Amino acid sequence: MSTASTERTGLWLIGARGSVATTTIAGRAALAAGLWPPTGLVTALPPFAASGLPDLDHLVIGGHDIADTPLVKRAEELVAGGVLPHGLPSAIASELAAADTEIRYPHGDPALDIADFTRRHGLARTVVVNVATVETDPSVSTGYANAAIDAGCSYVNFTPATGMRGEGLAERATAAGLPFAGRDGKTGQTLLRAALAPMFAQRALNVRSWSGTNLLGGGDGAALADPAAAAAKNAGKERVLDDNLGTLPEGTVHIDNVPALGDWKTAWDHVAFDGFLGTRMVLQTIWEGCDSSLAAPLVLDLARLVSRAHAVGLAGPVPGLGFFFKDPDSGSAALGDQWRELIALAETLRTGS
Incomplete structure (x- = not known):
């Protein structure tokens, strides 16, 4: 029996109009509507059914991006590239449009945008996930990690950027009772x-x-x-x-x-x-x-797991999430060991201790 949380949870994507983000947004809508099976979604497997993870239809999506191409157009481009199935953008057009209205051009203090998003939608909590294109300037990703902390949000770094590994950030997040995970999604x-x-x-x-x-x-x-x-x-x-x-x-x-x-x-x-x-x-x-189809379900997995970790009071690097990353915060690098650690996390999230 599923014990998925009915609380509304925010997913704030850095790089929200990129291919990975668009596939994530489209995939969430398609799965929530029952239009497609959850192939590739680790948290849809039986060990996670009783872990209290937020339901996909209770995820509210927003984000930052410097691009201005509407999500429906980006989704149509991904259909043309063979990434998304034909007909999906029109079937979920309202969901794409809703997410589009919550994407902000980054300017000023990004924490204000994130906090406002959480407040306006009455969200229990928001997870900030970095899926932006690879960068060479570490100040960008560390800035967003810092913004997540300022907004009281957990953070996931799905890229090889510095993120929460910037000086003092991990300590700040832990002291604030915020969980985080990274870095660089392991997809291929x-x-x-x-x-x-x-x-x-x-x-x-x-x-x-x-x-x-x-x-x-x-x-x-x-x-x-x-x-x-x-x-x-x-x-x-x-x-x-x-x-x-x-x-x-x-x-x-x-x-x-x-x-x-x-x-x-x-x-x-x-x-x-x-x-x-x-x-x-x-x-x-x-x-x-x-790459987008391999990454998108993992982004949803991580958002659900980290949100639940925040809900049960875990802070700092979340043990067991190395399964999803090339350069994990802690733990073994062997896939079998990582899977056992992830299953142990599922039990921790189920019991809350």
Whole structure:
């Protein structure tokens, strides 16, 4: 039996008209209306049914963005790109329009916009989620993390930006009784690495090198062509290998901007390893996926989990949410271990202690 909370909860998206945010907004509306099954939504699985998470139809969405393209238009563009199903924008046009009216151009103190949004809608609490395009200026993401604290909101950093890891911010959030989670959503290549790397360690197979290449388009493809912007993302990809293998093997990760791919990405991995008596072997993988479709359900998962964590009084980095991130705040980098920690969190949220 579901014990989903009937309280109205805010989801404030930084980068609210981007591909990930638009897919998140459209997906929430489609799932809440029963138009589509919750494929990819971790919190729809049985272990979370009694955790008191806010229902999707009780999420109210707003956000900040410098873009002014209406959400209905962005959704239609995503339909043309094969990201959203045909007919969905017209079926949820009123929900897209409602979210559109709550998107603000960032100016002045963003905390005022967030606090006003929470107050006007009579929300029990609001979760601020950063899904903006990768940045090189850390002051932007730390500014939004600071604004979330000022507005009394929990915070999720789904990007490789600095966010709550800015000086003193984590301590401020914890002291204010606010939970947070981050950073950099784990949606593709690193997800696969987190699943495969423990296999090599547990079977005592010596990994000699692990190299990878990413081809991606969209805003992130352009932004990650900047080596400084790519460095933080690659650090997360390397961390999962180092943590699981006990050492970082040879190899590099390349990120190439291919504008023609749009919201789609391709990731190749080449793993050279030694078996019994030094037998040399190779594993190669290819991951082809739609970044927005992989990310959007996780954004909804995190909003629901962090909101509930706030409701039961958890503060600081939420244990168990490393499952969703390349560079988690704490805990193991092995996917199996992370899943067990997440299930433990589901029980904590169910009991409230």
